[in-house]
Amino acid sequence: MSASPLSDADIGRLKVNQKRLMEDLHHTCTWGTGKKWGRQAIFTGMTRLALSDDDKRARDWFVQTTRNLGCDVTVDSMGNTFAVRPGRRDGPPTCAGSHLDTQPTGGRYDGILGIHAGVEMLKVFEDNHVQTEYPVGVVNWTNEEGARFPISMVSSGVWAGEIPIERAHNLQEVGGGTATMKSELERIGYLGSVPASYQSIPIAAHFELHIEQGPILEAERRKIGVVKGVQAYRWYTIDVTGRDAHTGTTPFSSRADALLLAARLITRSHDVAVKHSALGSTGILTLSPGSVNTIPGHVRFSLDIRAPADSTVETVEAELKNAFASLASQNSKLSVEWQTDTTSPAVNFHPDCIAAVRASAESVTGSADLVRDMVSGAGHDSVYTSRRCPTSMIFVPCRNGVSHNPEEYTSPEDCAIGAEVLMQSVLRYDRLRAERASA
């Protein structure tokens, strides 16, 4: 297939190999296999934390496989890995990207499907001798989950110039270990020499196939979500400081119980989020000293606030800062401090990419009724790429809307439909670039 440019019919004839896609995916999921939940061998979750030995094995597979498919592979200083297949002419690649790392009790599809769909795209291009107008590529972004090194999408953030590399490199692993991102990148051999930057490694466009991680597509019996943007969110670390004291000899009136105050603050964050139709959640809580008969003098907890509009997140934050200060002021020996760790504004994806996904989704599913527009509730690497290149995402249904859970599941058919939409989107965008260049 070498006609230039590809027609809609040419694009429609290219088919994803569902069996190969799923075999590859389950093959790499033998590295970091998590909790078993069903009869079949593939019915397990995943525990593949960023830059672990298992992550290295999956990365090595990605590098080897894409090299064998004729790609040039570049690893940058955050371990982001760009596999690029040459086109007819030079220029930055149109990319499919996602992540191979998982949550500690994650599943086989979040992120992993997006990478495998990209690799399957490269295989289909090789099988059919497809020559694209410009280079096309697949990107594995490092530590998207923020589970091991606690800033999510940190490496696409560095690439986009939004997070300083020193801050990212110095991130220490959660759970009390001393490893940093830099030390682990070095240890597993993925500290690349090319700066992680959109200036050193430009991308023409970024498409990300991802499971929905919510219940909407399944409930409406639709196959594809055309993702037009991402809701805003902010992450905070809250430190509550009181005073360690003996539980038996200290009357309530003399206590400065940091945990009791933290419990009130967390409850309040829930109430304020409900009031504004936002979301408020705490997922990490540590206290010290951690003894049955000592009142905790210090508590640290995470707070995650999300809403479709930036202004709502700002309102919730302002209201909570007042409320927390006022709750703390009821006892002069207690204090509360806020630190903002991540600010992710609401994102609107690029109309050209959205149009490419919409056309591809209707072509693959054969019906506009099986496709709907969506706003993502979760952050993704596409949030950061959208700051530096046209971007959009493709959602496929996942069972019961469940993710970040071993039982996360998307059927092979839906994985293949999503992968085909991804492949077509890349081709349509590639064609658009060529049309514009010759116009």
Ligand SMILES: [Zn+2]
């Ligand atoms: Zn993900």
